[in-house]
Each structure stands twice: as C-alpha cells, then as structure tokens.
Amino acid sequence: MKRMTYREAVRSALREALQNDPRVFIMGEDVGRYGGYYAVTHGLLEEFGPERVRDTPLSEAAYVGAGIGAAVNGMRPIVEVTTINFSLLALDQILNSAATIRYMSGGQINIPLVVRMATGAGRQLAAQHSHSLEGWYAHIPGISVLTPATVADGRGLLLAALNEPDPVFIFEHATLYPLEGEVDEDAGPAKIGEATVRRTGNHVTLVTYGGSLGKTMEAAGQLADEGIEAEVIDLRSLRPLDTATILASVEKTHRAVVVDEAWRTGSFAAEVGAQIMEGGFDLLDWPVQRVCSAEVPMPYAKHMEDAALPQASTIVQVVKEMFQ
Amino acid sequence: MTDEEIRSTVLRLLSDIAPEADLASIKPNVNIRDQLDIDSMDFLNFVIAVDKELHVDIPERDYPKLATLDACMAYLAERLKAAGRARPTD
C-alpha cells in the first residue's frame, strides 16, 4: 500500500497503461509539455516521448474525433478533455460517432476509446467553467460513464476502462486531485458497474458519486452525533448503474437521499430516484429526496458559490426533516 | 431527555413487547424478564426499539446491565448523558 494523491493515482494508471500496451497513447490540450492542466500527465512526455503523449490543437471536436479515428484503427487512445465544460464542443463527435459507430456498423467496428475529463465546481471558476454534466453523458446508450471518488478508484477505474471494447468516459472532480489516500499498486483494474458502500447504517441511505462523496460522508458523521446512522453509497459508475446495491440498502433503511452536484431538474439524481421508486416502491416509508445545486448558473463569489452547491449542512437538514 | 421521559419511554417499549403486562405493578428492582415473561426474541426486539427510538446501540455484552427496570434506566441515562442528550430532571 502506498500513500499518494488522486492525481498521482491517475498518473500511475496512465504510466502502467503506456508501459504495458504499445497501442495506448495520450492526447489532449497541454498534456505534454505543460504536464496537463491539472498536472496529471506531468513527466509522461519526458518518459514516453511525443509519439505516446501528444499535445493537440485547441479544438475539442478535432482531437476527440481523432481519438475516435485512432480507436477505429486499432489504437487505444486516452483522450484528456481538459474539463467537461469544453467537452460540449466535442459532443457531436461523442454522441454521434463514439457512441454510435459500433451500432451503425452492425457491430463491425468497436471504439475502445477512453476519455478523461475534470468536472465540477467549488473553485470560483464561475458560470461557464463549473458544470457537472456527468448526468448528460450517462443518458447516452453505448458508452460507460465512471466517476471515481477515491484515490484508489482514480487508478483502478482507469485501468478497468482500458479493457472495455466500447467508449468509456471518466469524470474526475477537480477538487479531488490533491486528495490523499492509500493505493495498492498491485491491485488490478476495479470492477465497472459496482457501487461501494462507504459507510454502513440503518436509518437512511445516502447515494452519491464523485466530488460529493466527501460532503456526504461529512454529513453522515454529523448525523451520527444526533443518533441517525446513515448508509453512504458511492456509485462509482453512473452507466452502468448498480441499482441492486442501492435497493439492498433501501430495503434496510426505507429512506433514501440522492446527493448530486448537478442542477436538480433532470439531474442524474432524478434517474436514481426513479429507479428506487420503480424497484423499491414497497420498501419506502418516505419519498426519495434529492440534494442538488440551486437552479442558477454557478456564481463567481465564493460565498454565493458555496450557497449554490450542496453542502454537508444541507444534506443533514434534508435528512433530519425525514425524521420529524 | 429527563429521567421521567426515559422511564416512560422504557415502559412504553416494554408494553409494546408485553402488551398484557400490568406496568403499574412492575417491581423496579426485580428481574424484568421473569416478571413480564419476556424471552430472548422479545428482549432483542426491545433492544432494537431502544436503538430506533432513543438512538442508543446496546451491545450484547451490556445485556446483563438491563436486568431490572431500575438498572435499565440507570444504563440508558448514562448512555444518553455520554451522548450529550440527557438532561437532569426539570
């Protein structure tokens, strides 16, 4: 076991992939000479050279499209789109090519493409650079959507993604990069499609993913002081979604809250809520609650951004109302 | 929670388990399992109800400390005080 940061964990998976498979290469804006906007690819250009770590022009549509083309031709590209905010410029490539070529070719062509993106708010980057659109991606059939929330998963889920024959989109919440944790460097790929119970409890199920895991665990700690034992589920992958783990928990607790940094309307939390209702209607003693961001473009001023995002105190308040 | 509130809660939970019992005549320092004809399943249900209602988790090794009504109340008052949720009698 080794202690490292989330960004180092992702980097270790990238290095291992570059070392073990000559078809793997990394491409994106500033991944090479600059070492990556979030310093994830720091040092990789020096170690593996410009054929394996490629700086791209400032055009998401172009380099995501190029990644798709490379994958079609037998390579295993890992494309880094700096943030989910910029990925909007590549959405047509993603939705209409990456997700669909396999089906439109009658199964003749696979796209083993891995795309990594930073996501989320919390660093005063304001309205255009603070989006949480993982739910939009999870809407698309034909791809996988992963949301590593722990240091170990930052490495394990990326290794797993490289084994998939179809496109995998990995969303790394930008506030997680400096997070420290223990990683077993001999551990292989994690399992895609399995949620993990990060904390057990009998009174309420808190379902969350990605950057919201920390706040949800903090809320669980505060609730425990008041005698409410919360069970916290880290989804780890939004598509495929591990409904079985969620329902097993709700069977025990009869109450569920979904914590999601996206805007409430049409959020992924709404999908989880619908699935809990469909699969666990008879188990529920209370309607499923959602804690999401306020329906505003993300403010710039720190105190306003904090007020717009889900916080531990909001989660605690929502849970306590379920027990009046 | 005051001592009075703890007592009335415990009595209510016991009467849920042993509905035919005459609570007014329970002797507070005699073994409750004998007095109220409570078996191990009933006792476990009582422990679960205490956890749910008072949010006090009673580990198995503490079961002997709940032998009588007085012992029960002393134990719960202490646990609630430790959790910062007990008040002296108003």
Add this chain to the structure above:
Amino acid sequence: MAEFRMPILGADMKAGKLVAWRKQPGDQVHRGDIIADVETDKAVIEVEAFVDGVLERTLVEPGETVPVGTILAIIRLEGEPALAEMPAGPPVEAGAPTVAPHPTVPVQPPVRLRVPEAGGVRISPLARNLAAKLGVDLATVTGTGPGGRIQQRDIEQASAAMARRASAAPSEEVADRQMRMRQAIAAAMARSHRDIPHFHLFTTIDMSRALAWLAKENETRSVADRLLYAILLIKAVACALREVPELNAVWEDDRVSLKPDIHVGVAIVLREGGLVAPALHLTDRQGLGDLMRDFRDVVQRARAGSLRSSELSDPTITITNLGELGVEAVFGLIYPPQVALVGFGKIVERPWSVDGQIVSRPLVTATLAADHRALDGFRGSVFLATIDRLLQEPDKL
C-alpha cells in the same frame, strides 16, 4: 453621499495608517485631487478622490491605523443636502465576506404535496404492506407524517395498541379462541401419544465454539440484524436433515414419505398461552441473516394471530427450544404427521473433558423424539451426532 474608505494599496495589505488629511471638511474635492496620505508597510502613499463634491466630515484622525475598507470620510455629492450627524459605520474586516459562509438554507425548492381527495388515505407503501401483514385497519390509524401521512411507525404503534387492547380486556371472543386453541392442541397431542410409538435419544453438545462465534458475529452486525442463538440451532438442524433425510418425512397412509424440501417448524409460545409451530420455509437454503429475519417475522405474526395456514401445515420437522425457561432437556411429543421432534434445553456450564483435562464448558442437551414406525435408533443417533458436528463449525452454517 460617497464614502471614502481605506483603500487596498498592496495585494496583501490588511490595514493602513492615516498619516494626514490633505483636504479639510468643507473643502471642494475634485476627482483626482489628493485627499489623504496613507502609510503602508512599504511607503507613504498619496490617495486620490474619485468623485466631485465637498468633504463633509472625516471619521478617522491622523495617526490612526484602521483595517482596509474602513470609512475614513464622507463626501457630499453635488446637489445633496448636508447631513447634521452621520454615524461612523463599523469597520469592515479586511477579507471577511459580508454574508456568513455556508448558509443552512437548503438549496432546493419545497415540493408541494398533492393531497388525495376526501376519503383517500395518505400512506407510505411500506406502511401499507405492514398494515396488511399485521391486520391493522387503516381507518383506525392516525398518520404522523407530513400532511397526515401514515408511516411505518404509525402502523407499528397501532398494532401494539391493538395487542394491548386485546389483552387488556379479553372479550368473550378472545377467551373462546384461546379455548379452541387449547382443544386443538389437546387433540393433536392425544393423537400423537396414541398413534406414534415414540423413542427418545439425547446427546450433550459443547456450545463454546458456537457461542464464541455468535458473540463475535453479533459485534459486527447492527442491532436490527443481530442473530439469536436459536438461529444457529435451527440452521444446524436443517443442514443435518440434508445428511440424514429420513427424518425430513411424514407418516401417512401407513407409510413414510420423504419430503424433498426442508421446512423446519419452530415451536412458538403465545403470550396468553397456547403454542403454534409454523414453518421457516427452505430452512437449509437460507443464510443466517435471512433466517433471522424470517424467524422474527413468523414470531411477530404468530403473536398477532396472522399466520398463514400453509405455514402451519408445511413443517417437515419441529424444533422446540425450552432452554430459556430453565429446563435442561425436553422429551416431547411429535406433531403428526411429522416423524421427529428435536428439543434443546438450557445452556449450563458444566465440567467437560477435553484431551484428558477437565474444563468448564457451556453444554446443551439436544433430544430427539422419533417415530419408531419410520425410523430406527441408528439413524436417529447419526442425526444428533451430525447436529453436534455442525455446531462445532458455526462459521460454516
């Protein structure tokens, strides 16, 4: 009015000293005029005014050091009346937000609940199922949830109140029911004694491993998932039946029929007297946690009087565990058409020999009452020995 505040003259400046006023109250001030000298860590800086007007009053004396943002002076703009008295605002802390961070207002809009029309009952799905299971009439329940919604706890309380009422004032009906139950038990026991040639075997089992394992296991489980010791006995009996299937049978039409599935019946004493022995279905296939849940559910319904008839007719063998009542061994009567009854007494600490040494162990006496038409002593002994063996490896149950 315009406020002239202590400016930030350096990126990390927190406070500054007003050295001198360059304008006096009553003086005309134009945009760009030097209005004051301010000293920072680095130098004395001449500070300009940004508005046109008249310097109304100064609020800070030369020589005073104040935090950045503090109002230093008031400038009356063109056309405004003079003010007699202007209270000095509290100094603004450098860097402090004027709004408290992390307001606790939840960031979602309240959901407006639709009330069902008159006559409708608002109830959670869980509570509705529980009411059906416990036989609670919803018309008698008051909901404590929002909008009067009935929840799990309301049904539980209603059910407990029902039981209290039933036992507090036993009506004619209840007394009748109890008498009929007594008569049914009497008939069954008489028939058992008359028709079944019973033989009895017993064995003493060292429960130290099972009890130690159970204590450790329960430490890892939450309160609601704790296992009762009886569950180990039930599962051990069920697994033993897999190895000695002749006991999982019935005697009917003058012959023994082996049953394919194992449904262990558990004898449950009812609070007002009376005994039922409903089945825990497919006992050998359930994990201990599931078995505990099943057992708890069956006991609750047995005491609420809402067992299903299939549960009463399905058992392929019955266990009676009278250990809690202080009896050491149970030599009971078999429930026809079953062919066996397994009994467990109380656990007693007794001397026991292990590798030639005398030690104190918690022992339990397990008894088997068996139908000699269907079984012989040999298979009965094997069965008891198997139960013993299984209870020595509780983690495998």
